[in-house]
Amino acid sequence: MNYWLMKSEPDAFSWDDLVKQQKGEWDGVRNHLAQRHMKAMKKGDRALFYHSNIGLEVVGIMEIVEEAAPDSTDETGRWIAVHVSPVQRVPVPVKLKTMKADPALANMVMIRQSRLSVSPVTEAEYKHILGLAGL
DNA sequence: GCCAACGTTGGC
DNA sequence: GCCAACGTTGGC
Numbered sequence: 001m002n003y004w005l006m007k008s009e010p011d012a013f014s015w016d017d018l019v020k021q022q023k024g025e026w027d028g029v030r031n032h033l034a035q036r037h038m039k040a041m042k043k044g045d046r047a048l049f050y051h052s053n054i055g056l057e058v059v060g061i062m063e064i065v066e067e068a069a070p071d072s073t074d075e076t077g078r079w080i081a082v083h084v085s086p087v088q089r090v091p092v093p094v095k096l097k098t099m100k101a102d103p104a105l106a107n108m109v110m111i112r113q114s115r116l117s118v119s120p121v122t123e124a125e126y127k128h129i130l131g132l133a134g135l
Numbered sequence: 136g137c138c139a140a141c142g143t144t145g146g147c
Numbered sequence: 148g149c150c151a152a153c154g155t156t157g158g159c
Contacts, residue, residue, distance in 0.1 A: 007145085031144095031154080052145060096146080115144050115153060 003126040004037065004047040005110050006062070006084075007117045015049050015059045019086050023065060026118075027073045027081040034118035038082050039068045047084060048121065048129065050110070057093040058129060062086055091134035104128045 006026060008014070018024050029035055041047075041064045049060040066083035073081075099105045105128060109119040121129070 009145090056146075113152085114146070115151095117144085 002040070002042065002045045003121040003123060004041065004045060004064075005050055005058070005108075005119050005121050006047050007050045007052040007110075009053045010051045010055060011053070014051065015086070015089065018049070018060075018062070018084065019089075023083055023085045025072060025081050025083050027071045029071070029081065029117060030079060031117065034116055035080060037118045037120060038080060040120075041067060041082050043067055046087070046126070048126070049086075052117075055093070056096040058090060058099075058133065059093050060086055060089045061130075090130075092132070094129055094132045098132060099129070102128070102132070 013024070026038070029038060043064055043066070045064040047062045047064060048058045049062050050058050062084040063086075064082055065085045068080040068082055070077060071079040071081040099108065100111055105111060105125055108121065108125055109116065110121075113119065
């Protein structure tokens with residue numbers, strides 16, 4: 001299994017929105033590297049849901065429930081999206097500030113490349129973050 | 136194929 | 148609101 005981190009501005013699409021829907025298309029990603037990561041996602045992979053802009057914290061765990069397929073919001077046919085479902089909200093949201101200050105997470109892709117909206121997370125990083133989240 | 140100008144993302 | 152870090156576009 002692989003692990004990922006996916007960012008969304010809660011204004012546009014929040015953890016609560018996903019919980020309401022139970023299953024959502026992770027659409028609107030228009031960056032080639034982020035797209036490549038989504039193409040690599042397999043059913044059953046886990047992804048951290050991160051609130052960018054407002055909150056700046058990891059708020060929940062998702063599961064990839066459908067692998068890459070054409071993004072329904074894209075008319076050019078060039079971009080793909082995956083579908084995700086909520087697994088659970090984390091007991092303690094993990095702040096960006098906390099992750100930045102943690103030596104165990106210094107090499108995280110999302111720390112090193114802050115603008116990337118979909119990034120891989122190693123198993124060690126994933127487990128470490130779950131620890132910080134009270135799991 | 137290079138690079139300047141511009142647009143966007145996202146943290147501060 | 149600002150700015151750094153990218154990504155994209157278009158002239159040459």
